[in-house]
Amino acid sequence: MLDIQEHNSIEILKKLPYWKTNESIISALPAGESNMNLVLRVKTNLRSFILKQSKNYVRKFPQIPAPITRIEVEHAFYELVQNEKALSDFSPKVIHFDPENYILLTEDLGEGSDFLELYSGKKQLSLDQIRQLANYLNTLHEIQTDSFPSNLEMKKLNHEHIFNFPFEENNGFDLNSIQAGLQEISLPFKRNQSLKDALKKLGTRYLATGKTLIHGDFYPASWLEINGKLKIIDPEFGFKGDAEFDLGVLFAHLQLSKQPQNLKEEFLNIYKKDFEQKLVDQYESVEIMRRLIGIAQLPVDLTIDAKKKLLEDATNLLTHS
Numbered sequence: 001m002l003d004i005q006e007h008n009s010i011e012i013l014k015k016l017p018y019w020k021t022n023e024s025i026i027s028a029l030p031a032g033e034s035n036m037n038l039v040l041r042v043k044t045n046l047r048s049f050i051l052k053q054s055k056n057y058v059r060k061f062p063q064i065p066a067p068i069t070r071i072e073v074e075h076a077f078y079e080l081v082q083n084e085k086a087l088s089d090f091s092p093k094v095i096h097f098d099p100e101n102y103i104l105l106t107e108d109l110g111e112g113s114d115f116l117e118l119y120s121g122k123k124q125l126s127l128d129q130i131r132q133l134a135n136y137l138n139t140l141h142e143i144q145t146d147s148f149p150s151n152l153e154m155k156k157l158n159h160e161h162i163f164n165f166p167f168e169e170n171n172g173f174d175l176n177s178i179q180a181g182l183q184e185i186s187l188p189f190k191r192n193q194s195l196k197d198a199l200k201k202l203g204t205r206y207l208a209t210g211k212t213l214i215h216g217d218f219y220p221a222s223w224l225e226i227n228g229k230l231k232i233i234d235p236e237f238g239f240k241g242d243a244e245f246d247l248g249v250l251f252a253h254l255q256l257s258k259q260p261q262n263l264k265e266e267f268l269n270i271y272k273k274d275f276e277q278k279l280v281d282q283y284e285s286v287e288i289m290r291r292l293i294g295i296a297q298l299p300v301d302l303t304i305d306a307k308k309k310l311l312e313d314a315t316n317l318l319t320h321s
Contacts, residue, residue: 002101004053006030009040013051018096018105020046032114035060035221035296036070036236041108048108049095054236055102061295067153070236071102076149077235078106080213086139090132090232112226118257119220119300125254130263132230133223133250134270141243141273143213151216151239155207158216158237162286163203166294167196173295181304186293189311198318202282210241212273218246219253244275248283255284255310256291256300278321285314 004012009028019025023046031041031050038053054071058064075097081087082094092106117123165171169190175182189195215222216237224231254264291298292307302310 003055004038004040004051004103006038006040013042016098016101016103018098019044023047036066036234050092050106050108052104052106053102064157066157068102070151070154071104072099073149073151073154073238074234074236075104077238078104080143080145080148081140084139084143087136090136090230091235092231092233109224109231110226112224112231115220115223115225116299118253118259119298121258121301125259125263127263127266129225129230130267131270133218134267136232137215137218137243137246137250138270138272140215141212141246145213145240148213148238148240150209151237152207154216154237155239155241159203159207161294161296162290163199163206166290167199175293178297179304179307182293182307185304185308185311189289189293189315192315192319194319195315198282199286202286202318206241206245208241209239212240212243214238214241214243214246216241216245218249220257242279242283243273244279245283247271247275247280248285249287251280252284252287252291256288256298256302258301281317282321285317288314 002012002015010025013025013028023044026043026045028040028042028051031039034052035058036054037059038051038055040051042049042051052071052074054066054068056065056068058066075094078091078094081091092109095105095107097104115123115125118125165173167190169187175186176184215232215235216239217234222232222234224233250267251264288310290296291300292311300307
């Protein structure tokens, strides 16, 4: 496997057999802040595309091992949605897949920005955008496929950082480095056995194989706005599971970014698939908790008291539902 790094990418890329006659690489620069993978925007004298390579660790946290085959799941997902007219415009088209080097080349959708600024209040979802997100999940959750990868190893990685690690009292992650006092307010939740029992039950369900193809990481960093159009990327956590997981994650991030309530109401007016409200509430609650006291932190604009209230409300939903 050729191990591409940001600092030496052009020289290594030249060794790959992807190039057309008389094609030369002009630049290979990071395409946004990727948490999981190396992602480069490669420009040549003939074209521009996005190169993604998965490694056996998490890019943002190299100390965390990760299944290198996740790029195969992303490739399978993109190939599948390209056959769905209502989804094909949301995601990039595949140009080339190199399984030996764990590299996926996709079309360059253009310069744009994700929606992480929602958390700081610098950006707000529009009604049109929430409608597009609802229509996307409407179609995705109706796809029938028996051949999609199980993605069990990525599910196990996500399971650890959703249901386990944030609730371990001595996990080595100092929450006070994120916000003063956060470590102290996290302790009652880490010591709550009823909460841990509820998390174990929900986590077991998450790991099970379901009937619905889901994105698996449906939050603002996976949405892009490019030339006024909404795009959906990073489906490497996709698997067949509960549609309620995608809904719960989405609603958790609407709450964490303090979006107006009418956006959630508009989503529910459009989303057509039947779902179990209790299960949505549970997945929403654990997503809120893991984002506040787990390692996958967000640039949220919340006081310590606001975080405590969110953690308390989430715990009540998880332990009393």
